[in-house]
Amino acid sequence: MSGLEDQIQELEAELERTPYNKATSKHIGRLKAKIAKLKDEAVTRAMKASGGGEGFSVKKSGDATVVLVGFPSVGKSTLLNKLTGTKSEVGAYAFTTLTVVPGSMDYKGAKIQILDIPGLIAGAAMGRGRGKEVIGVVRSADIIVILLDVFNGAHAGVLLKELYDAGIRINKPKPDITIKRTSNGGVLLHAVGTLDLEIEEVRSILAENKIMNADVLVRGGATQDDLIDAMIGSRVYIPAFIAVNKVDLVDAETQEEIRRGIVDEIGVEPLMISAHSGLHMDELKDEVYNKLGFMRVFLKPQNGVADLEEPLIIRTGSTVADICRKLHRDFVSRFRYARVWGRSVKHPGQRVGLPHQIIDSDILSIITEH
Template identity: 75%
Template sequence: MSSLEDEIKQLEDELIKTPYNKATSKHIGRVKAKIAKLKDEAVNRAMKAGGGGEGYQVKKSGDATAVLVGFPSTGKSTLLNKLTGTESAVGAYAFTTLTVVPGALEYKGAKIQLLDIPGLIAGAAMGKGRGKEVIAVVRNADIIIILVDVFNEAHFDVLLRELYDAGIRINVPKPDITIKKSAHGGIRLNAVGTLDLDIEEVRSILAESKMMNADILIRGNATQDDLIDAVQGNRVYIPAFIAVNKVDLVDKERYLEIEHDIGERFGSPPIMISAYGGYHLEELKDAIYDCLGFIRLYLKPHGGEADMEEPLIIRKGSTVEDVCNKLHREFVQKFRYARIWGKSVKHPGQRVGLTHRLLDSDLLSIIVEH
C-alpha cells in the first residue's frame, strides 16, 4: 500500500471513530475534505501513469451511451452479444474482455451505444488492474448498468465505492452550489432555502483547499459531501441501475431473496435477468430506455407537413439548439426562430429561440436563413 493510501486509510479510520455532533462537525468536514483531496490526487496519479491504453478511446455515437460495469466474469460480454449482436469474446474465466467493445442497441426508435468494458476490481479507481482506462470510459457515459451475478450480488457496494472514489455520483442530482473566489472579505455564505451547514463547517472545508476568500451560494439544502464535491469541481452525476445476471442458476427462494436484498440496499429493485437464457431482456431494454430519459420530437418542415411517423429521439431537458446541432451544425449558424406545437409552449405555433426546452411529443418547425 502506498503512503498516499496509508494516509487515506488513517483519515478514514479517524472519521469512523469520531461521533458526529455540533462540536465535531467542523473537524469532520475538514477531515472529509482532506480525504477527498488525497483520493483525487491518487486517482490523477493513476490516470497519468501509463497513458490511456489501446482500445479504450471510444467515440460516442447514437442518441446516448450506456456502459456495462461489473466484476470480471459476470456475463457482460454475453449480455452485449444478446442485446446488440456484437461479437464480444466470451469465456468462463476472468478478464475475457481486454478492451472496450462497443455495440449498438436500437430500441423504440432510439440508437443506444452499449459499451462492454473490462471487469472492475477493488482498487480500480486508484489504478489497479485496468482501472484508470475503464473509469475514464465510465465517466463519459450517459447511464451506467451495474451488472452483478447471483454468486457475487452482495458485492455491488464494492463497485459503487470504486465509482464514488473516481468522482462518479450515482442517481443524485448535481447540488446547486456556486463558489466564486475573491481577493478579500473572507468566506461569505448565502443560502436559498433551508441549509443545515453552518459557516464554520463551510470555512473548515474550504480551508483544506487554501480558499480563504470566496462567495458561496447554495440553493436548496446541501451536505458537507456536496460542498466538498463542488470545491473539487470534477464530479460527474450519472443515472444507474443494477441488473442481476444468471438468475436461472438459483431457485425461486434465492431469486426473491437477492431481489429484495438489493432493492433494500440500493434503493430501487434490480432487473433480474439471464443473458445466456434471454430471460427478462425486454424488461432490461425498457429499463435502459427509461433510465436514459428519452423523449419523442416530431419535425415539421417550414411550410410542409409534419412527419408523425418517425419521431426524432432526444434526451429529456434538450433545447432547440440541441436539436439543431443534432440535425446539422449549420442550423445553429443560420437559425432565425422556431415554432412549437405541444406541451412546452403556452399556445400552438408559439415562436421560440434556441434556449427553449422541449417536452415529449412536441412538434417543432425550425426556420433558418436561406
C-alpha cells in the same frame, strides 16, 4: 502511491471510529475533506502515471451511451451480445474483455449505444488493473448499468465505492453550490432554503483546500460531502441502476434472498436478469430508456403537413439545435429560424431560434437557407 493510499486508509479508519454529533461535525468535515483531497491526488496521479496515450478511444454514437460496469466475469459481454447482437468475446475466466467493445440497440425509436468494458477491480479508481482507462469510459457515459453476479451480490457496495472514489456520483442531481473566492472577509455562507450545515463546518472544510476567504452560496440544501465535491470539482453526475445477472443459476427462493440483501445493503431495488436465457431483457431496456428520458417531436416540412405518424425520438431537454444536428449535419449552419406548435411555446406556430427547448409532442418546422 502506496504512501497516499496508506494515509487515506488511516483517515478512513479514523472517520469510521468517530461518531457523528454536533461536537464532532467540524472534525468529521475536516477528515472527509482531507480524504477527498488525497483521493483526488491519487486519482490524478494514476491518470498521469501511464502517460495517457493508450487510453481507450471510443467514438460516441447514437442518441445516448450506456456503459456496462461490473467486476470480471459477471456477464457484461454476454449481456452486450444479447442486447445488440454484437460479438464481444465471452469467457469463463476473468479479464476476457481487454478493451471497449461497442454495440448499438434500437429501442422505441431511439438508437442507444452500449459499451462493454473490461472488468473493474477494487482499487480501479486509483489506477489498478486498467482502472484509469475503464473509469474514463464510465465517466463519459449517459447512464451506467451496474452488473452483479448472482453469487456475488455483496459486491454492490465495493463497486459503488469504486465509482464514488473515481468522482462518479450516481442517481443524484448536481448540488447547487457556488464557491467564489474573495480576497478578504473570511468565509461567508449564504443559503437559499434551509441548510443543515453550520458555518464552522463550512470553514473547516474549505480550510483543507486553503480557502480562507470565500462567498459560499448554497441553493436547496447540501451535505458536507456535497460541499467537498463542489470544492474539489471534477465530479460527474450520472443516472444508474443495478442488475443482478445469472439468476438462471439459482432457485426463486435464493433469488429473493439476494434481492433483499442488496436492498438492505444499498437501498435500491435491483433488476434480476439472465443474459443467457433473456430473462427480464425488456424490463432492462425500459429501465435504460426511461432513465435516459426520451420524448417525441413531430416534424413539419416548411409548406407541408406535420408527420403525425412517425415522430422523431430525442432526449428530454433537447433544443432545436440538437434536433438540427440529428437530422442533417448542415442544418445548423443553414438554419434561419424554426416554428413550433405545442407546449414549449405561447402561440401556435411561434418563431424560435436554435437554443429553444422542445417539450414532448411539439410540432417543429425548420426553415433553412438553400
